[in-house]
Amino acid sequence: MxxxxxxxxxxxxxxxxxxxxxxxxxxxxxxxxxxxxxxxxxxxxxxxxxxxxxxxxxxxxxxxxxxxxxxxxxxxxxxxxxxxxxxxxxxxDWWHPEKLAVQMHTLTAPGNDRIAAVGSNWRLMADDASSPTVFVSVVHTTVSRDAVLAGLVTGVISTPMLLLDRQRIAAPAQFDPAFPSLEERDFLYRCLPAGQGTLALMESVLVEVRRGRNDHVANPSGSLIGYERFLTKYPDEVSRLPGAADWYHYRAMREALILRDRRRARSHHSAVASRSILLEVEYQLGRVFGYAGLAVATRCRLRPRLATRRNDVTPPRTSRISMR
Incomplete structure (x- = not known):
């Protein structure tokens, strides 16, 4: 059989x-x-x-x-x-019935031999009668493993959204248990071959996500450790990607502020090379008011450019996926 x-x-x-x-x-x-x-x-x-x-x-x-x-x-x-x-x-979480069929079609379509993994759009389940929220919006496109490490793609590469071809990945599929959060980014970065167009991003919403007990939003302590581990595990790789080190320090700073860990927040804030008034405003709001201050900064669009230029919403269009 x-x-x-x-x-x-x-x-x-x-x-x-x-x-x-x-x-x-x-x-x-x-x-x-x-x-x-x-x-x-x-x-x-x-x-x-x-x-x-x-x-x-x-x-x-x-x-x-x-x-x-x-x-x-x-x-x-x-x-x-x-x-x-x-x-x-x-x-x-809950998969739409066509999730695997759509992703398998992409992996096996003629001309897609370089693609080793596929991610998809997802939607956050509503806890009440309100409409669920689509958190990520991407087009049919492909990106490189460097885009994963640099934080240019986030939700579309969470574990329930992924499908990998084990014959095309560059390393054995293994998770690093030292990551209490953000482990899927490390996993995917190590699995993807070098070069352009090895990760496909699907436009379709294929997964319904329930806000979990240990995801990066509900678990700031795990997220802080995760961001810090990327900086220590991949120092050379992060340093060569423009803006990546700043982004990891910035994200770690925010998690530390949520935890009211001012020492670690100050350390990561000082490490951000791209200084701006918006960064200082957000840092001070978080330092004084914690999560509430950061929420105000987000709501009032006071987050610094290094936070938004990571393009969490729409990854860069590099090449079209064959959908034949």
Whole structure:
């Protein structure tokens, strides 16, 4: 029997209320040649019972002896994956039924031989009756691994949005457990081959995201460590990319201000080479008022140019993806 073409790794920890929906959204894909490896990271609630209710031979479940973190759990799933193509689902998110079909079409289309990974647009689920928000808007385009490291692409490369071709990536697919947040950027940067056009960005909204317990917004402590780790893990690479070092110091400064860690905030603020009045205004607002001050700066468009020039919303158009 031939192994499935796509392996989907789904780490989970104490998500009894949402895991079934996340899992079913993978199993209900119009592209059905897949396996799902659910990695339970030491759950103490009814998560495993909810997974067991989903009767499908394509699902495999492995259990860690204790909570090791999402990166280690994904690595355990990757080690058992048999498919050429690798995807990830979070335990609280939901895939549109055509997600894998659309991304597989891009990876396998004639002329797209350089593309090693595909990301997609996503939408934040509303907690109330209001309309959900589309946080990222991209066109069908490709970018390089340097754009990933430089912060030019963000949400479209979160783990639930990704699909990778394991025969085209430059390094074994492994997450660095030392990243408590932002680990997907490090993972993708190491996996992508050098050169232009190795990461494709899809215009379609293919994933519905629930604001998580440990994402970079809800977990400023993890984000601060993540930004600082990029600066120490890739000092030469970050230094050669124009504006990248400033961007990482700026982002670390903001997270430190949210945490009211003035010492680390001051250190990162001092390291930003591109000084401006807007940077000073935002820093002082954050230093005095914490998160509330930073929110005012964002709402009043007082953020410095180095924050917005990173182009979180629309990555640079470098070349069109073949959609034949």
């Amino acid at each position: 031939e192994p499935p073409l796509v392996s989907v790794v789904l780490p989970v920890f104490n998500r009894q209320d949402v895991i079934a929906d996340a899992l079913k959204s993978v199993l209900d894909q119009t592209y059905s040649d897949l396996e799902v490896i659910v990695v339970d990271d030491g759950s103490t609630d009814a998560t495993l019972s909810e997974v067991a209710r989903v009767a499908d031979s394509r699902v495999r479940v492995i259990q860690n002896s204790g909570a090791r973190g999402a990166g280690s759990a994904r690595n355990a799933g990757i080690a058992l994956a048999t498919g050429r193509y690798l995807a990830f689902q979070d335990s609280d």
